[in-house]
Amino acid sequence: MDDFDFSMLTQLTRWELIHVLESIVGSKELVVEQSLMRPLDKIANMSLLYEHNCKKVQQFYFDRVITWDPCATNRVFMIRPELSTVRKICEFVKAEPDFPYSIIFVEKRKNICELEFEKQGVFGQVQFYQLNFSFIPLESDLLSLELPQSFSRSSKTDYHTVAKGIWQIQSLYGLIPNQFVIGKSGIECNSVLKTVFEDQGEPSATANQPISHIFLFDRKADLGSVLMTGLTYESMLNDFFAYSCGKITFGEQVNAKLKQKNSGKNVVALNNSDSIFGAVRNRHITQVFPFLSAKAKSLQSSFDRASSLNKVEEVKNFVSNELRELKQNHKLLELHICACEVLLETNKGAADRLNMEHLIIRREADPKEVMKHLELTILRQKNPWQILQLACLWSICDDGLSPKHFRNFRDRFLHACGYEFLPILHGLRVNGLLTEKTSSSALNPVRDIIPGSGKTTFPQIVKNMNLTVDSGAPFDPKTATKPSYVFSDAYLPLIVQILSHTLDGWNQTKLQKSLGPDIPIASTPSPAKLDPRIKKAVLICFIGGVSFAEVAALRQFAQNNNFRLIILTTNILNREETLGAHWMGSGEIECALYEYCKSAAPGSSSQNMESPAKTPNRHDFETEIWRLNNAISKAYKDIEKYWTEERRLESAALKTEEQFLKSNLLSSKTSTKVHEDNAKKVHVLLQNKQKELRDLEDGDLTYKNPDRAKAMLTQLETRYNNQRFSNAREERLIVHEIERAKRNLSKLNKYVPILNECKRLESEWKEARSKFQSQRKILLETRDRWQKTHQNLKKIQEPVTRLRYHLKELKAQKRVLIAKYNEERSIYNQWIRNHKTQGLNSFPQAMLHENQDDFEPFLEKKRVCQRLISYLNHLSASSDVDAQKESQRDLPKDLLDEVTEAAAQVCANNLRPQLSLDSEDSADDFPTSFAQLNLRIQENNHPAVNKKRVNGKKNVRKQTTPITHDIDHYRFFNDVNILPPKTYGDVEETLEKVKKILEFYEEQTTIAGNDDEQDLCLSPIPSVISVAGSDMFDSPLLSPHSVSSTSLFHPESVEGSPETVSRANSNHR
Structure with a gap:
């Protein structure tokens, strides 16, 4: 981080502190809250405080009395705005009210604290000031606000403190162009940051800003990294010892192991200035002790080398240059070895x-x-x-x-x-x-x-983000390079995985789907992706704290990807x-x-x-059924709107063409393969023959023309016969030439046939290759045509396929929803049956046990439909009542008794009223006409009834006879949004409509009624009938909530009643 001087942030806080101290006139005695002591020490040392009239600084304790300096003019408290601390200060003020008191609130002055001073009656004796701490550098890449440990109670004050610190960083180093927000706290903090920009002014963008990206990360988005045991040396030190603001306090267990024991607390600064700690801080705990052991041997060898020095100059040079550093390293090494031993002993087992x-x-x-x-x-x-x-x-x-x-x-x-x-x-x-x-x-x-x-549950996030990838290989800390090594490769911190995904570009839709709705995310428009080549830093701000395990994982990720990371946090967890x-x-x-x-x-x-079973929530179930039904209806409409007859015919034509081209493609592929194999076969034969020629072509085969070879042999023989040799050497030379010419001629007898065969094979290979290339060209052309046709077909079918899959998912959700509710209702009813006799029950409880059917969905609507069906059956039977009465006189007495008894039994079974405590109907409201219904005798099935009436007037009600309904029946018809029959001829049609509505309501609680997979089979060429012609009661849905006298299917709000669905499906057909 050579481009960053984070001491500027400290200097800003220091200047603000000096301004506050100078605002308090006179000498001061400063009492600082315990959690602010070390942050104050990072900002200002004692000499600086003394320069601004702070004569004494002491720590604030709840259980101790403050010993004041009588020479101090002002008594100053530096605290966080907490009511418990304010009340304690009020006790000190009341004990000595004659002295002036000042309160410096760190972070923010809260009205509730000032009201507490006023309530205690000391408001006029206290002066109030505010001091804003900025991010405190703990390391070159780690800065913290050192807020109290509580990642579950982030408040507006915390958000304002974080936003103010980020504003200061951007004011110093330029506006950060790319911003990413993860989690609810991140969204809220980003909103406060925008307000700070409006109040303080937006930082200006620089031509070469050193920070390119900023991530605001909500701690509650990844609780696993907090609750898992971090296995780095720094993380385990933080979990076991008291760590605060870059310093750690080793306890008595470590001091007891040191050779030179310290009298007080052993407070050590943990940063890279300690070379031993800098080398082991991010190592896996199993690798720390071997490293320290090797380092101890190295130091011992250095001391041994010093003891072997003989010259005075060498000893003097060693003492002045190396001895001090060796002693310091030896002291630190001993400290870390003892701390490591304590850690290993404590975590034994x-x-x-x-x-x-x-x-x-x-x-x-x-x-x-x-x-x-x-x-x-x-x-x-x-x-x-x-x-x-x-x-x-x-x-x-x-x-x-x-x-x-x-x-x-x-x-x-x-x-x-x-x-x-x-x-x-x-x-x-x-x-x-x-x-x-x-x-x-x-x-x-x-x-x-x-x-x-x-x-959104944590296991879903872990699965979606792939945070627990098991490679199958055992974890080896010596060679581990993945960021998950901090948890022994068992878990990868979520922020590291998000950074890894951002390397390929910010995909907000995909990330939001993986994290779920409970972890909202946001970003600047069109953010640039992370690029290590631009050598810009990435700022990661943890709102709610960060663990040292996450810090080590981020450092490893930055090292693997050549990134520069700056980590901001509200506190170290x-x-x-x-x-x-x-x-x-x-x-x-x-x-x-x-x-x-x-x-x-x-x-x-x-x-x-x-434990008592949960009462089924029928209202929520009906609400979700209503929502899913509307979604299913919309899906059907979308399919019908897209999949027109024109597209269907075009798709069928493309499918036919695709199949034809595919057939041609397979045929061309087969033919091309045959030609290719033939060409390869000929080429192999040609190569073999060429190899035979190359084997024959040696030094003896000088002439490849037989005539010329024969002529040369004849010439050499003639020369041998006519020439007189002066010595034997000349004769041997000519004999050697003659023998060579004879071998040439002998090989030509083999060479010429092979050469002719090669020429033939080469010609045949060229012809086969030409055929192969021609056929391959046809194949490529056919493949291109097939691919183009396939793409066109896919372009047409893909939208409807996607819609049908969506429809399938909706119906699956509906089936599961029904199954869940039925199971919950079954569990509750079983629990009621098992416990209704245990203990004394009140009357409402007893009635609740008896009326378990109240949890049946659409109960009121089903009862209305059943009553209307009974009423309409009565009207249908009454249309021929006089004729039935007259024919009843002609029945035999035994048959009349039998029919009368059967009618009474049927009336008792069908017309018994079903009451509900929740229903508006009661026994008093039950229509009196229902109790007077009589079963009409079906005369047509008995021979004694079919006797032709000679005498007696036939008094049959005509189909056009008007019907007068009472007010109860009008209300029932209005509840199901059906017009009551005006004449007896309309009764049968109205009865069918009511039966369809009842069938629809029955299907809403039956899985089989919603299981129409035959409508969802995704054939390559879907038809209009197969998409839109499903069960008429499965596409449109009804509102489930109307249990009063208002209409269920209101004309202005209905999505589709059973009648509307029936008409729509008939239009589809």
Whole structure:
């Protein structure tokens, strides 16, 4: 970070502090809150404070009396705006009211604190000032605001502090062009940052700004990185020892191991100025001790080399240049070796706990084994914070503990560790870290099956973001280079995975889908992707704190990708302090005690009584059914709108052409393969023959023309016969030439046939290659035509395929929703049947037990339809009442008795009124005409009835006879949005409509009624009939909420009634 001078941020805070101190006239005695001592030490040393009349600085304690300096003119408190601290200061002011007091509020002056001073009656004796701390550099790449440990209670004050610090950084180093926001706290902080820009002025952009990207990351988006045990040396030091503002306090355990023991606390600054710590801070804990051991041997060899020096100049040079550094390194090395020993001794036997953490985070742990492990650690009196940490990790990874496991763990933990942890457990439960599964979380259909309608669970984020990739190979800390090494490759911090995805460009839609609706994200328009080549820094701001494990993982990621990272955070998270920060106030402590006593009371524990089943929420179910039905109806309309007859015919033509081209393509491919094989075969033969020629072509084959070879042989023989040789050497030369010519002629007898064969094969190969190339050209042309046709077909069919898949998903969601509700209702009814006789019940409770059908969806509408069907059947039978009465006289007495008894039985079964406590109908409102209905005798099936009437007037009501309905029936018809029949001829048609409506309502609670997969088969060429001609009651949906006398299918709001659906489907057909 050579381009950054973060001391400028410290200088800005220092100037503001000096301004506040100079505003207080006279000598001052400064009392500083404990959590502000080390941040103040980073900003100003004692000499600077003394220059501005601060004669004395002491720490503020709640349980100690302040010893004031009588020479000091002003008594100054530097505190955070907390009511408990303000009340304590009021006690000091009341004890000595004659002295002037000043309060310096760090972060922000809160009105509630000033009101508390006014309430205590000391407001006029106190002067108020405000001091804003900026980011404090802890390391060259790590800056912190050092806010209190509580990532679960981020407030507007915290957001304003973070925003002000980011504004200062951008004012110093230029406006950051690319901004990314992850999480709710990030969104809120970004909103406050915009307000700060408006108030303070937006920083100007520089031509060469050193920071290119900024990420605002909400701590609550990744709780796994906090609850997992970080296995780097720095992370384990932070978890075990007291770390604050870049310094760590080693306890007595480390001091006892040192040869030179310190009398007081051993406070050491942890930064890269310590060469030993800088080399091991980010190493895996298993690699720290071997490194320190090797370093100790190296130092010892340096001391040994010094003892062997003989010359005075060498000794003098060693003492002046090397001895001091060696002693300092030796002291630091001894300190870190002792600290490492303490860590290893303290975590002895931690392998089981770490293995259990890794199984939990990967969702591979057996709940019984986890509970057994927790019980063993409690019995062994292990660190209670480690026990809570593992339980919280189990809870968030399993979306809550089962009631049995939760209560068993809570009771055993409190009995073993003390009831002072009860407020902590309550706070963890309120903040969602240690929760109990409820029936609503297990059976809530909306959250489980409808995307975007419920809470996004941590396991879903881990799975979607691929944070627990198991490579299969065992973890080797010596060669580990992935950022996940900080957790032994068991888990990758979410922020690292987000940075990794951003390397290829910011895909907000994909990332939002992976994180879910509970973790909103945002960014600047068209952000640039991360590019290590531009050598610009990336700023990552953690709102709610960061762990040293995440810091090490980010540093490893930056090293792997050649990035420069700057990490900003509100505070460094310590696991024990983070869990302990959930301590509740007095009122919430009382609430925690009440809940615990209530759950632990006799008769209410899980051991004595089964937890009551959750009452089915019929209203929510009907609401979701209504929403899904509207979505399904819209999907059908979209399909019908797109898949017109013109597109269907075009698709069919393209499909036919595609099949034809595909057939030609396969044929061309086969033919091309044949020609290719033939050409290869000929080429192989040609190469073999050419090889034979090359083998024959040696020094003897001088002449390849037979005539010329023969002529040369004849010439040489003639020369031999006619020439007189002067010596034997000349004769041997000519003989050698003659023999060579004869060998030439002999090889020509073999060479010429092979040469002729080669020429033939070469000609044949050229012809075969020409055919292959010609056929391949045809193949490529056919393939191009097929690909073009296939793309055109895909372009036409892809939208409708996508719509039909969407329709299939909606219907699947509806089926699952119905199954969930039916299961919940079945569980509740079973629980009611099992417990309705246990104990005394009030009258409403008893009636609730008896009226379990009230949880049946659309119950009121079904009853209205059933009553109308009975009424319309009565009207249909009454249309021939006089003729039936007259024919009844002619029936035999035994047949008349039999028919009368059967009619009475049917009336008793069909017309018994069904009452509901929730219904507006009662026994008094039940239509009197229903009780007077008589079953009409079907005369046509008995021979005695079919006698032809000779005498007697036939009094049959005509089809055009008007019908007068009473007010109750008009209300029933209005409830189902059907016009009542005006004449007896309209009764049958109205009856069919009512039956269809009842059938529709029955299908809303039946999975089989919504299982029409035959309409969703994704054939390559879908037709209009197959897409739009589904079951008429499955496409349009009705509003489920109208239980009053208002119409269910209101003309202005209806999406589609059963009648509307029927007409629509008839139009499709």
